[in-house]
Each structure stands twice: as C-alpha cells, then as structure tokens.
Amino acid sequence: MDLLRFITAGSVDDGKSTLIGRLLYDSKSILIDQLEAIEKQSKNREEGEIDLALLTDGLRAEREQGITIDVAYKYFSTPKRKFIIADAPGHIQYTRNMVTGASNSDLAIILIDARNGVVEQTRRHSIIASLLSIPHVVIAVNKMDLVDYSQDVYNNIVIDYAKVARATGLKDVKYIPISALQGDNIVERSTNISWYEGGSLLDILENTEVQKDLNYKDARFPVQYVIRPQTDDLHDYRGYAGKIISGVYRVGDPVVALPSGLKTRISGIEINGKRVEEAHVPQSVTLLLEDDIDISRGDIIVKDEALPKTEQELEALVCWMDAKPLVPGNKYLLQLNSRVVRAVVKNIEYKLNVNTLEKDYSPGRAELNDVFRAVIKTASPISFDRYDELRENGGAILIDETSNVTVGACMIQ
Amino acid sequence: MKQYRSDYLDHLESEAIHIFREVAGQFEKPALLFSGGKDSITLVHLALKAFRPGKFPFPLVHIDTGHNFPEALAFRDNLANSIGEKLIVRKVEDTIREKRLTEPVGKFASRNALQTYTLLDTIEEFGFDACIGGARRDEEKARAKERIFSVRDEFGQWNPKLQRPELWNTYNGRIHKGENVRVFPISNWTELDIWNYIRRENIQLPSIYFSHEREVLEHEGQLVAYSSFIRLDPGDKIVTRTVRYRTVGDMTCTAAVESKADSVEDIISEIIATKTSERGETRIDDKVSEAAMEDRKKNGYF
Numbered sequence: 001m002d003l004l005r006f007i008t009a010g011s012v013d014d015g016k017s018t019l020i021g022r023l024l025y026d027s028k029s030i031l032i033d034q035l036e037a038i039e040k041q042s043k044n045r046e047e048g049e050i051d052l053a054l055l056t057d058g059l060r061a062e063r064e065q066g067i068t069i070d071v072a073y074k075y076f077s078t079p080k081r082k083f084i085i086a087d088a089p090g091h092i093q094y095t096r097n098m099v100t101g102a103s104n105s106d107l108a109i110i111l112i113d114a115r116n117g118v119v120e121q122t123r124r125h126s127i128i129a130s131l132l133s134i135p136h137v138v139i140a141v142n143k144m145d146l147v148d149y150s151q152d153v154y155n156n157i158v159i160d161y162a163k164v165a166r167a168t169g170l171k172d173v174k175y176i177p178i179s180a181l182q183g184d185n186i187v188e189r190s191t192n193i194s195w196y197e198g199g200s201l202l203d204i205l206e207n208t209e210v211q212k213d214l215n216y217k218d219a220r221f222p223v224q225y226v227i228r229p230q231t232d233d234l235h236d237y238r239g240y241a242g243k244i245i246s247g248v249y250r251v252g253d254p255v256v257a258l259p260s261g262l263k264t265r266i267s268g269i270e271i272n273g274k275r276v277e278e279a280h281v282p283q284s285v286t287l288l289l290e291d292d293i294d295i296s297r298g299d300i301i302v303k304d305e306a307l308p309k310t311e312q313e314l315e316a317l318v319c320w321m322d323a324k325p326l327v328p329g330n331k332y333l334l335q336l337n338s339r340v341v342r343a344v345v346k347n348i349e350y351k352l353n354v355n356t357l358e359k360d361y362s363p364g365r366a367e368l369n370d371v372f373r374a375v376i377k378t379a380s381p382i383s384f385d386r387y388d389e390l391r392e393n394g395g396a397i398l399i400d401e402t403s404n405v406t407v408g409a410c411m412i413q
Numbered sequence: 414m415k416q417y418r419s420d421y422l423d424h425l426e427s428e429a430i431h432i433f434r435e436v437a438g439q440f441e442k443p444a445l446l447f448s449g450g451k452d453s454i455t456l457v458h459l460a461l462k463a464f465r466p467g468k469f470p471f472p473l474v475h476i477d478t479g480h481n482f483p484e485a486l487a488f489r490d491n492l493a494n495s496i497g498e499k500l501i502v503r504k505v506e507d508t509i510r511e512k513r514l515t516e517p518v519g520k521f522a523s524r525n526a527l528q529t530y531t532l533l534d535t536i537e538e539f540g541f542d543a544c545i546g547g548a549r550r551d552e553e554k555a556r557a558k559e560r561i562f563s564v565r566d567e568f569g570q571w572n573p574k575l576q577r578p579e580l581w582n583t584y585n586g587r588i589h590k591g592e593n594v595r596v597f598p599i600s601n602w603t604e605l606d607i608w609n610y611i612r613r614e615n616i617q618l619p620s621i622y623f624s625h626e627r628e629v630l631e632h633e634g635q636l637v638a639y640s641s642f643i644r645l646d647p648g649d650k651i652v653t654r655t656v657r658y659r660t661v662g663d664m665t666c667t668a669a670v671e672s673k674a675d676s677v678e679d680i681i682s683e684i685i686a687t688k689t690s691e692r693g694e695t696r697i698d699d700k701v702s703e704a705a706m707e708d709r710k711k712n713g714y715f
Contacts, residue, residue, distance in 0.1 A: 003421040070576060072557045073550045075603050082421040084601055096578055103580040216417060224434040227467040234466055241463065243431040243582075248417070273465045280417045284430035284463070297438045321578050335583055338438060395581045404564075404587040406577045 001079070004210055007086040007101045007134070009125035010111030015142045019111065019180035020074060020087055026187040027076050027202065071101045080206045095354065095369040096321040098125065099409050102132040103395060106210045109138045109201075114147045114177070118160045120355045123168075127354045130168040131317060131371065131411060133388050135213045137165075137173045138204055144193060145179040151195045167357060176201055214281050218385070219247030219255075219303040220393050222337035223295055227286060239270065239286040240295060245337065245392035247303065249287065250278040256302055257295045259310045259381040264291040281392075298339040300383050300393075308393060310383045315413045317352070317387075318345075319371050322400065322407035326366040332407065334378060336396035342379035343398070349373040376410070387411035422610055426459065429598040431582060432561060433463040436471075436543050436596050439586040443471040443543040443596075446532075447500070449485035450661040451618055452547030452599060455607055457492065458616050459598060471545070472499040476531050478524040479506045480642050480663035488619040503535045519644070523666040533569050536593055543586065543594045551603040561600050567591035604659075605684055612677045621658045624675040629654050635668035659684075 010016035074085040086101030102108060108129045112122055129137055139161055147153045154177045165173045176185055177193050178201060184190035187202045199207070227239035249255075253266045268288035269279050279285045287301060295301070302308060320326055326345060334343035351363035351372040366372050387394030388411075398408035436443050445460065447453045460469055473493055477486075493500035505524050508531040509516060517523060536544065550557045560576050562584045577585055586594050599607070611618065628639040628651050637643060639651050642665045656669035657680070674680045 001421050002419070003424045070558050070573065072554075073601065074557065075551045075601070077603075077605070082603075082606070100578040100580055104582065211418060214417075224431070225437045225470075227464060229467045237466065239467070241434050241437075243427060243434075245582075272462045282419060282424060282427050284427040284434070333587075335585065337583065338435070392581070395583070397578075397580055397583050397585060399585055399587060404585070404589060406580070406585045409578070409580050 001077075001081060002211065003082050003084070004107060004205060004208065005084045005086065005105050006107040006109060006205065007088055007098070007105040008109045008111065009088060009098055009102075009129070010142075011113070011119065011121040014111040014113050015180045016087070016111055019109070019140070019142065019178075019186070020085055022180045022183055022186050023085075023202070024074065024076050026183060027078060071097050078202070078206060083205065095124070095128065095371075096319060096409075098128050099132060099319045099321070102128055102134055103409065105132075105134050106213060107136040107138065107205070107208055108134045109140050111140050111142050112157055112161070114141050114143045114150075114153055114157065117157050118164060122161070123164055123356070124354045126164050126168045126170060127352075127357060130170050131319075131354075133391050133411075135172060135210070136208050137170050138201070139173060139175045140201060141175070141177045142180055144177045144184060145182050149177070149184075149192045154196075174198070174204055176204065215246040215390060215392070216248055216280060217246070218306045218308075218390055219249055219253075220245045220308070220385075220390070221247075221249065221287065221301040222339065222393075223297055223299045223301060224338045225297060226295070236292075237288075238292065239288055240301065241284075241286050242301075242338070243284045244279060244281045246281045246390055248278060248280040249285075249303070253303055255289070256304045256307070257293060258300050258302060258308065258383040260294065260299065261310075262291075262293040262295075263304070264289045264293055266290075300337070300339070302383070308383045308385045308390075310381050312379075312381050313375065313377050314382070314384060315349075315373065315375055316396070316410035317371060317373050317413060318366070318398070318411075319409045320366045320368055320407065321409060322405060323368050324400070324403075324407070325368075326408070328365070328374075331401070333399040333401055334376065334382070334396050334410070335399060336382060336384055337393065339382055340399075341382055344377050345398075346375040346377050349375065373413070384412050386413060388413075422606065422613060425599070425602055425606060426462070426610070428582070428601065429456075429459045430463040432584070432596060432598040433460055433545070435562075435584045435586070436545060437464070439584070440543040440594070442539065442541050443545060444474045444501075444536075444539065444541045445469070445471050445545045446547075447473040447475050447489065448547070448661070449475070449481065449489040449619065450547070451607060451611065451622060452549065454488075454492070454616060454618060455610060456545065456547050456598060457496070458614060461496065469498050472501050474501045474503070474535060474539075474541075474544075476528050476535065477502050477504045477506075478528055478663050479504060480524055480640075480665050482619070482621055482638075482658075482661060482664055484619045484621045485661050501535070501539070503531050503538075505531045507531075508534060523663060525663060525666050529569065536569070541593060542588065543596055545596045545598065547599055548597045549602050549604070549607075550597075550600050559597070559600075561597050562586050563595045563597070564588060565593055565595055569593070571595075605681070608677065608681050608684060612681060619661065621661060622680070624655055624657045624673050624679075626653055627656050627669060628652070629656065629669060636671065637668055638664050640664045 008016050072087045076083050088098040088101035110125045141157050158175050177196050178185040184192050185200050189200050221242050223240045223242050225241040227241050256263050267290045269276050270286040328347045331344045348363050350359040350361045354371050385393040394412045396410040397406050400407045505527050560579045629636040657672045674683050
C-alpha cells in the first residue's frame with residue numbers, strides 16, 4: 001500500500017466539496033457520527049438531502065459564510081492506497097492557498113462545470129499546477145447530469161482543454177466525465193455514461209504510478225541537526241540527521257558538503273540506531289562521515305556526480321502570499337529546506353498573468369496572489385536545483401524578518 | 414536500475430522524523446507534550462528514531478488534570494524511566510489552588526478546559542518556544558485546517574484566518590518573543606495509520622487500550638468509567654462490562670467501548686469495521702457544540 005497526495009481545484013460552484021464528500025462517502029470513510037452531524041447541519045440550513053459538501057467545511061466561520069477560507073486536509077484509504085487530499089478554495093483571492101496545497105501534491109484534479117466549459121479559473125488552476133510541477137493532472141468534467149450526460153458536450157470540453165494543457169506544458173493529463181452529486185464515475189463506472197470507456201475517478205487515483213516520480217538519481221541530503229551524544233562510549237560520534245530528499249546513499253560513497261565544497265566519504269548510515277548499507281529517498285536517516293569536517297544545519301551533503309548549483313544569485317518564479325506588497329530592493333530571509341540566508345529581491349523581471357500566461361514587463365511592485373519572475377541575491381551561497389528538474393531542492397520560501405510570516409513561494413528557475 | 418519501494422507508513426514515519434528534527438534545529442527550548450495516550454506514545458517512539466543515540470533535545474511534559482487513568486500514569490512513568498528522558502509534570506490541581514480557578518461542577522465535571530491554564534503557565538515557567546503534540550488532522554474538522562507548525566500568540570491562541578502558508582516540506586518556525594509554536598508531527602496520520610504503525614513497530618501501550626472488565630456507568634449510550642470524579646444520581650446503575658478505550662484522556666471525558674479485542678490485531682479489525690469516529694464514540698466533551706474544538710483551540714488549547 002502506498003501514498004498519493006492530491007489537490008482538488010475548481011471554481012466556486014464547480015462542486016469541489018461535493019466531489020470530496022462523495023469520495024469520502026462512497027469509499028466508506030465517513031462514519032455515522034460525522035454523517036449525523038452534517039444531517040443536522042443540512043437541516044439547520046433547510047436543505048432537503050444530505051449536503052455532502054458540508055463534510056469538508058471546517059470552521060464555523062466558514063460555514064456561516066458558506067465559503068472555504070483555507071487549505072484543509074482530508075484522508076481516506078482503499079486497500080491499495082492511502083490518500084491525502086489538500087482541499088484548496090477556488091476564489092481568485094486565494095491563489096496562495098492553491099499554491100500551498102499544490103506544493104506537495106502528486107496529482108491535481110481540476111474540476112470543470114460541464115455547463116460552463118473551460119473558464120478563466122480553469123486556466124488559472126492549470127497554470128498553477130504547471131508552475132508547481134504537479135506530475136499528474138485529471139480533468140474532471142463535472143455536473144454531467146445537468147447536460148444529459150452528453151458525449152458532445154464532454155468531447156468539446158476535452159478539445160478545448162487540450163489547448164490549455166499544451167500552452168501550460170502539462171504532461172500527464174487524463175480526462176473523465178463525472179457527476180459528483182449523483183456519484184457517476186466517482187467510485188464505480190457509471191451506466192449513465194456508457195460511452196466513456198475509461199475507469200472511474202477512484203481507479204485513476206488508485207492506479208496513477210507515483211513511485212517513479214521520485215528521483216533516485218541526484219543525491220540530496222540537507223542536514224537538519226547534528227547528533228552528538230558526547231557520552232563516554234560515543235565520545236567521537238557525530239551523526240548528521242536529515243531526510244534524503246532525492247537519490248540513494250551507500251556506505252563508502254564519496255560525498256561533497258555544500259556550500260563549503262569539502263569532500264569526504266560516507267562511513268556509516270543509521271536508521272533508528274541500526275546500521276544499514278544503503279538508504280534512499282524519502283527516508284530520514286543519520287549519516288556518519290569518514291572525516292571530521294565542519295558541517296552543520298543548513299548544509300547539504302550530495303554526491304559529486306550531479307551537483308546542484310551553488311551561487312549567490314538565483315532567478316525564480318515567485319508567488320506572493322502577503323498583503324504587504326513586494327517592492328524591489330526589499331530584504332527577506334530565504335529558506336530552502338534547512339538553509340536560511342538573507343536575501344534581497346533585486347528586480348522583478350515580469351509579472352505573469354495566471355489567467356492568460358501573458359507577461360507584464362513593467363510591473364513595479366507585486367501584490368498578494370501575484371506571480372512574478374525575479375532575480376534574488378543572497379548574502380551567502382546557497383545550493384539549489386531547478387524547481388522543474390528537482391522539486392525537492394528547488395522550492396524555497398521567503399520570510400519577512402519583521403513579521404516572521406512566510407510571504408513568498410519561490411520556484412527556482 | 415534497482416527498484417526501491419516505500420510503504421505509506423514509511424512515508425509517514427519519515428515525514429514525522431523530519432518534523433522532529435526541524436524542531437530540534439529551529440528552536441531553543443522545545444518540549445514534547447505527553448499525555449500517556451497512544452498518539453503521544455507513538456511520538457516518543459518516533460523521537461527515539463529521530464535522535465538516538467543522542468538524547469532528546471527536549472523534555473517530556475505532562476499536564477496532569479488529576480483525572481487521569483492510573484494505568485496511563487504508571488505507563489508514563491515507566492516509559493520515561495526506561496528511555497532515560499526527563500519528564501516534567503504540572504498539575505491542574507495546583508493551578509486551581511494557586512489561581513483560585515473555579516472547578517467545573519456537574520455529573521461529568523471535566524478539567525479539560527482548565528488544562529489550558531496549566532499548559533500556558535508551564536510554557537511560561539520553562540520558556541518553551543515549541544510544544545510538540547500528537548494531534549491528528551483526521552480527528553476533527555478544526556484540526557484539519559491547522560498547520561504542522563502552528564504559531565500561537567502569547568495567550569496560546571490560534572488564529573485560523575492568519576495562518577502561515579506551509580509549502581513543500583519547509584517549516585517556518587520563526588516567532589517573536591512570547592509566542593510559541595505548536596508542532597504536530599503526525600498531522601497526516603489517521604487513527605488506523607497509528608494502529609497499523611503500532612502493530613508494525615510492536616509499540617507497547619497502557620493496558621486500558623485492550624479489552625478488560627470495568628465498572629462503568631451507562632449514560633446516553635456512552636460507557637463512562639466509574640470513579641470518584643463523576644457524580645452519581647438516583648437511578649444511575651453501575652455495571653461491569655468488558656470494554657477497551659479507543660482514546661485515553663480524562664476519566665470524566667473519555668468513554669469506553671464494549672469490546673473483546675485484546676490484541677492490536679483485533680483492535681485493527683474492529684476499527685476497520687467500526688461505524689463511528691474515534692472522537693464521536695469516545696469523547697464526551699466534543700458533543701457540546703458543533704464548533705467545540707475550534708473554540709477551544711482559539712483559546713490556547715492544543
């Protein structure tokens with residue numbers, strides 16, 4: 001049994017919450033007391049049937065306003081897989097939430113209302129999915145019941161969307177006609193849509209291969225913490241604790257610590273205090289090195305076959321997440337895995353319209369939910385990869401040092 | 414090329430260890446809030462994996478309401494002893510006395526809400542800047558929206574509308590003086606994941622998680638342990654039932670379930686077959702209001 005993280009994206013009334021409610025309900029992940037609670041609420045709001053969308057509305061503040069204000073995480077599993085759903089709201093002002101939810105998703109379900117077809121928000125969600133390099137995308141054409149399960153309507157949307165997929169560079173795109181409300185093609189294949197030959201949405205979610213999305217080639221190990229017991233019997237023990245974010249490490253491998261460039265070999269690998277010969281992504285391990293070189297939190301231990309770039313200047317696509325605008329010249333902290341360095345956003349090259357992909361080359365400053373390309377200079381060197389090549393070592397955050405808030409998400413180019 | 418595979422529990426375990434080490438790397442004075450329940454016992458197990466052969470870079474802290482199950486307290490002391498880590502216990506009773514707090518009254522008078530006072534005092538006493546807890550997002554709707562690193566102000570309050578975006582596996586734990594961060598390494602685990610992990614890792618638990626005979630009061634469909642902490646009314650009948658606990662909190666606000674399951678294996682089969690959620694079945698305190706947890710969290714509760 002493995003794990004799939006996915007995000008659902010859709011416009012306000014595309015039925016996203018209903019879809020998640022349906023997945024949870026039909027996969028029997030909803031239990032009686034939770035159903036009773038939503039039955040009670042459905043009655044409170046004077047609606048006839050159980051409103052499955054209520055299963056995903058978290059906070060009372062949201063229920064009162066009938067909106068979703070933040071990313072919520074939901075869980076269900078089948079005998080094949082455990083699923084983690086990041087439920088991000090679809091309103092325009094919440095681009096930052098979708099970026100957050102998308103950042104560690106393996107797959108995105110983008111909902112399209114069959115009656116409306118591809119709309120501005122569909123493009124935006126697709127562009128964000130592409131910016132965040134989500135490996136797999138499922139286009140779920142929802143509310144098929146409201147267009148009489150028409151194959152023509154569906155086919156036209158598929159043709160329309162294929163243009164979006166091409167423009168945004170999405171690679172693995174699958175299409176499926178559904179009705180979340182009626183349960184068509186969600187868990188079981190629907191007899192109402194007999195012309196559709198693919199599997200149900202759950203089939204797609206269960207069978208999308210994600211193991212090979214992991215990178216076993218480029219070894220990256222950001223050091224989080226140094227374990228030094230300093231007891232009599234472990235006097236010289238120095239263990240570098242961290243998580244292998246990509247690649248494979250073996251005892252005896254020559255390694256380089258960056259940004260210093262100091263070289264040594266792996267003398268031991270420990271998992272749970274036990275010695276192992278090799279370890280791989282995504283394991284959390286402790287590395288022991290042959291030489292006592294100066295390594296601390298924030299350094300990254302790599303193998304010297306495919307080195308990341310180590311520089312003091314980088315270019316990134318940045319999603320701005322703070323109400324305070326970004327003005328070029330502003331200083332921030334940049335955090336990439338365990339490394340934190342001072343940084344200045346030198347200039348904004350262009351702002352990207354996330355609805356049309358148009359570039360605005362005279363943007364001035366960047367506001368909340370803007371996506372822009374910028375040159376960032378750092379006070380000390382940082383070792384990074386291109387985000388679209390190695391997501392795990394190419395995504396960084398910007399932190400406002402005065403408020404301590406995370407204000408930007410950087411996809412390093 | 415060689416094929417590597419990782420089970421879903423491997424992913425969850427590695428993520429949790431990573432979070433533990435981020436706490437160690439980012440904070441000066443963290444603490445692990447330990448309740449004696451299965452989730453916090455799992456946290457201790459994960460912390461051992463994260464930091465051995467070194468010591469934990471934090472003490473275990475237990476906020477003792479005085480209404481705990483004796484079995485859970487004994488287990489707590491044994492565990493802290495056997496792993497040789499520091500255990501700090503602070504009692505709600507002392508806070509009630511020193512601060513002249515009003516004890517709740519009623520049939521199942523619960524000190525659950527008063528815990529928050531003792532917790533905040535303890536955070537202040539030791540200057541803890543990060544408190545690690547075993548909350549899971551599947552437990553409850555308000556939890557589903559909380560970050561793994563959840564910043565609280567100096568009153569311990571959670572502001573759901575002002576949460577930091579949490580991207581990739583990057584955790585921003587920077588805070589101002591007086592603030593603290595609540596950290597939830599097993600956010601992404603479900604009840605069933607915990608039990609599957611307990612089985613895989615052969616983690617020992619307090620005996621009350623397994624089937625045993627107990628004197629209980631049957632009240633509105635829930636079985637509440639008979640103890641001196643609950644008020645008996647005329648007509649109340651104490652009966653002996655074969656029960657186990659799905660969650661272990663206070664004796665006054667945790668209900669037992671009838672069960673003959675006396676092994677982890679049997680418990681897992683029961684959970685898979687069950688029709689009621691963990692909180693719904695066993696937490697007396699959540700039934701009060703739809704938004705009970707949301708309100709308590711805003712006030713500094715875990």
